[in-house]
Amino acid sequence: MSPKAPITQDVLTLPRKLPEGKINLVGLTRDQLRAVLIEHGTPEKQAKMRTGQIWQWIYQWGVRDFAEMTNLAKAYRAQLAENFVIEIPEVVTRQVSEDGTRKYLCRIAGGHEVEVVYIPEEDRGTLCISSQVGCTLTCSFCHTGTQKLVRNLTAAEIVGQIMMARDDLDEWPTPGAPKDETRLLSNIVLMGMGEPLYNFENVRDAMKIAMDPEGISLSRRRITLSTSGVVPEIARTAEEIGCLLAISFHATTDETRDVLVPINKRWNIEELLQALASYPNASNSERITFEYVMLDGVNDSDEDAHRLIDHIKRYNIPAKINLIPFNEWPGAPYKRSSNNRIRAFANIIYHAGYASPIRKTRGEDIMAACGQLKSATERARKSRKQIEAETGLSR
Numbered sequence: 001m002s003p004k005a006p007i008t009q010d011v012l013t014l015p016r017k018l019p020e021g022k023i024n025l026v027g028l029t030r031d032q033l034r035a036v037l038i039e040h041g042t043p044e045k046q047a048k049m050r051t052g053q054i055w056q057w058i059y060q061w062g063v064r065d066f067a068e069m070t071n072l073a074k075a076y077r078a079q080l081a082e083n084f085v086i087e088i089p090e091v092v093t094r095q096v097s098e099d100g101t102r103k104y105l106c107r108i109a110g111g112h113e114v115e116v117v118y119i120p121e122e123d124r125g126t127l128c129i130s131s132q133v134g135c136t137l138t139c140s141f142c143h144t145g146t147q148k149l150v151r152n153l154t155a156a157e158i159v160g161q162i163m164m165a166r167d168d169l170d171e172w173p174t175p176g177a178p179k180d181e182t183r184l185l186s187n188i189v190l191m192g193m194g195e196p197l198y199n200f201e202n203v204r205d206a207m208k209i210a211m212d213p214e215g216i217s218l219s220r221r222r223i224t225l226s227t228s229g230v231v232p233e234i235a236r237t238a239e240e241i242g243c244l245l246a247i248s249f250h251a252t253t254d255e256t257r258d259v260l261v262p263i264n265k266r267w268n269i270e271e272l273l274q275a276l277a278s279y280p281n282a283s284n285s286e287r288i289t290f291e292y293v294m295l296d297g298v299n300d301s302d303e304d305a306h307r308l309i310d311h312i313k314r315y316n317i318p319a320k321i322n323l324i325p326f327n328e329w330p331g332a333p334y335k336r337s338s339n340n341r342i343r344a345f346a347n348i349i350y351h352a353g354y355a356s357p358i359r360k361t362r363g364e365d366i367m368a369a370c371g372q373l374k375s376a377t378e379r380a381r382k383s384r385k386q387i388e389a390e391t392g393l394s395r
Ligand code: SF4
Pocket: 135, 136, 137, 138, 139, 142, 143, 144, 145, 146, 192, 193, 194, 195, 228, 248, 371, 372
């Protein structure tokens, strides 16, 4: 086996069809769950208790079969099975990298596929999940940006990615067993395919479910939503989700950011910084992460590093800067900055008083990179030339 070959790759081909006419309970808020239970025969007086019980089975114990919900009467379980299903995305392929990174290709309704990546680290395990199939934005360094938006994911499909990973990690606790506080899956980042703030309601509902203390129970401080800069939705993210925020910043002038992150033409750097400065949750303990992909000769100069610091200081934003060595994909119009350049850039930021971790490239052997996930089945639809022509950037 070559050193870059994935350790395992399973291909599961059986599609899981949603039985006709049944409602999927996954992804419903507690209120929605209560309402569908009542609609399908649960007496109103019992509905709150039943909602709590079913919620716990689904999200705390990871149960998918109503027959296993042993604190419910047999007849009631049968009634539930007649009307509802508990469905999550189906894993189509699963690859495990030499460094433990796991990349899944998941199939959702309509036969579409999204990618999910699990990254184990010493003190945490982070799952990078997707919010859309494809993306309407066309960030020129991002492989997803070369794929057209197909559709928004539902709340079920978003929280279902977390449930799918817990299945694969075999991390559902057993009812009655003592609570295990060490978690393989401890953090979520919304950095996969799509712009989460263009699918706000579904992302919000899915994250609320993931945070619910009687279920998956992830703290809001362990969830990071990464946006390219949908300025009008930023304050709403703090109010309605309350999670941490990351920004795909990537450039220090409007001229360059217009090309790298074209949403900048709509809301430019100044407008974005103003929105971040007033992000209600931001504090020294809840800093905003500036994601900055290092592209050789495009955004990686010393002047860029100084400008980046000026921007952040001017608005007094509690920030840390994540430097991301570009993960080149076939046909990509950019090259990764050299390690020396990345270190020099990081040093300038660090000496200005900001954390500037350089993201370790993980799972390169399986091409897994948060923020630029790519489908092995739909790779490199556009050539380097096409992208250059569209972005007006030639190198
Ligand atoms: S970086 Fe994010 S917002 Fe930009 S094209 Fe890629 S998936 Fe879309």
